[in-house]
Amino acid sequence: MDQLSAGCSGEHSGPQGVSRRTVVRVALAAGALGGVGALADGPLASIAGAPAPSAGAAPVGDVLVVISLRGGFDGLSAVVPAADPDYARHRPTVGIPAGHLLAGDDRFGLHPALESLHPFWRNGMLGAVHAVGQVNPSRSHFSAMAELHRAAPGSALRTGWIDRLLQLSASTSAFRATQVGDIGLLGSLSGPAPELVMSSVDDFTLSGAWNDTEYRRWSTALSAMHRRTPLTQVTPAHNALAAVATTTRLKAAGYTPAHGATYPSGDLGTSLRDLARLIKAGVGLRVGCVDHGDWDVHADMGTVASGRQRDQLVELARALAAFATDLGPLMSSVIVVTLSEFGRRVAENGSGGTDHGLGNAVLLLGGGVVGGRVHGRWPGLADRHLVDGDLAATTDYRVILREILTQRCLVANPQSIFPGLAGTALGVVRPRA
């Protein structure tokens, strides 16, 4: 961890703050880089073992994978409050009948569509936190998503929380924060710290580089033409060339998931497969981000046996299970967290769907997770406990993230990431040994 941490909140709010602080860090990064080859070489040589620490970095913790479930994930269908007597009353048609649930803990059961994840629940790698939300909730997707990613309610910060995390990192790897998928840059990554956004590993290629010879032709020329150029142009160019050198080699090598893992078709499986591939390649990935939607099911959720809700949960479960299976023992140093801008209304609506709500379930997957149980204080679904018809949020999602960052990702001082955050850790993870 270097000392170029975020200062006062005002520093982030305008271009002036961006320029002053970042130029210093970019200069350091470029100095450590020393040329295109520094990042391009080596990654494939260190496949074995845990993810390779990036050059010059202090001990690294878990790789953090954040899955944004866009549109408002229905935590009440995924992690079902089976012991709450009001659940079935609120959801007479779209509720999941108790008899169909997979065993969760003494209060909750899991939607049967999560079957492929159930082994990880049973062996303690998968856990959940329920009744999670934001402190200044909004029922607007746009506002709630912006706030979810900013994660600094009541402050003037304009950056995303992962960007603020990266500002604390000494890693110079182009892959240190990588977003995979076709959606634009996620708000959590927005800010001065560089990140990598790719639609997929195999698509992250240089146009015109259709074989080795042409690849070398382009990459050599692009690198050479940036000699004697300002750092603000050299750094992104070198990072791009370093990243594309790696993806080009990964693409040529092909990829077969390990341990018989089978990813489902669709964007989530494809993106998680690529993140597993990058983690195994030891390219210095510290944070992986995937956005997966659309969970905004206002109508026709379907039943426990069929329909949109079930299909989406099946895909989510298969993708996560494949990821964990593929990484195998490496999961001891990987932690996956799912987040969504809000939960859904407790009572179903007249169209067999649910409207925008508040409290939600967060899923946690990884070797460090205290799994097999549902964390958090359950506020209950009796009418008097609801907030405007919504599940109350008893846990600020940032409390979970802060615990993960400090206990698993070895972030010593998370204050600049989540300024002014109160609350005590729930014990959702074990401290990293």
Place this chain on the structure above:
Amino acid sequence: MAVSRGAASTTSAAAATRHLLLRTTYGLTPELVRTVTPARRSAWLASQLRPASVPDPVADVVLRRLPRLALSTPTLRAQVKAGTLDSWDVMMDLCAATIARGLWSTRQLFEVMVELWSNHLNITCPSSEVWDNRHRYDADVIRRHALGRYRDLLYAAVVHPAMLSYLNNTSSTKQNPNENLGREVLELHTVGVDGGYTERDVKASALILTGLSTDWRTGAFVYRPGDHHVGRVSVMGFRHANSSADGRAVVSAYLGYLATHPATAQRVCRRLAVRFVGDDPPKALVDRLARTYVKGGTAIAPVLAQLFASPEFAASAGAKIRTPYESMLATVRALGIQPPTSGVTPLRELYWAISTVGQVPLGWPQPDGYPDVAAAWQSAGGTLARWNMNNNLANNWWPTGFRRPALTTFLPKPLPATYGALVDAVAVRLRQFGLSTPEREAICGFFGARPTTRLRTSSEILTWRLGQLIALLLDAPSHGRR
């Protein structure tokens, strides 16, 4: 001696003119360089500051193909209700129009300023809250006042239905004030986060703005006296009895006060200096501009005139990095790409092409607008996408459908004897300026040559690899600066 001094000053006058054009346009074109000579530099700048005096034939033609931008909000609502339009259509029309004007308008400085204010007073486009009025905001607020007085621009922006909707003032009442707009007016639109206001000021700011709303049926502006907080207010030294249920007078007085506040003068002038001079512009320059801003009653054109005449501006050549969006527009302009013979389909494709480099016009998803400093645009993925788009555009792979000259028109006649001379000549014909030594060597190296290598008419660089040469010239870092 006299001769060489004369030659040097001619060169520096040409360089100064090129510098001005690079900063005030979306990229050099042969026509700009031909018409804006050092002798005509002042007259050109003066006319750019009075854009209504500049004929704009090409942009006019394209804009006529986007007639829905002229729809009023109530008419647009009616058409969407009738099912003849989708609600996002006109927002996407505005994005296409913004690109078209950046590419082909002769009022280049005006377009640059429209972009600057659109960021300073950002309303994300497209976004669901403003589907019926974002195009009116562009026309009636930003474009109307872009080179007028900032206090008029600020007032028009804050009371516009688009801003009132975007920052939740439509649901702000004296009983339940929503502080979103009241806060952003201080933090973003005027004095800035370090401007010296307190949370009490923010609350008062929000109360002053209560009553500014929209008609939920037509979407038109409406004032709701019943929602307006009445009673004495004070914000950062602004005091008002605010005794009338119609609070429009206090809004006008408040915004006028904020527009002329010294912290606003600093903030607005610094933004101009960041756009036109440097990422961390000299404070002395900003101070001088701020004095002109206040003295001129927040008039924008005199501030710009002073900025472009300043030694700090003259000394800043090459110091700004193009944003990804600008970079794409500069590439399209360099390639001589012209509007399609009919319709705007290629423009809509170009919007998606631009999205790959990470910066669509008007698209910043937060109220603070796109940053305009190099440090904010360090994305490796965006850089790769820019190189790939240069290759796509140079070779006419995507988007297609524009009118454009054949690549061979960029070849000099007669052909030079060496690779180095050829690469230099094509660079100048394409981008209106030459290459650095590393760029020249690197590009010659791409073709397996050195700058001194003799050129043959059968060389690949002249035939099937010509598009690659053009792409490389657009990838060169010298094309990435403004």
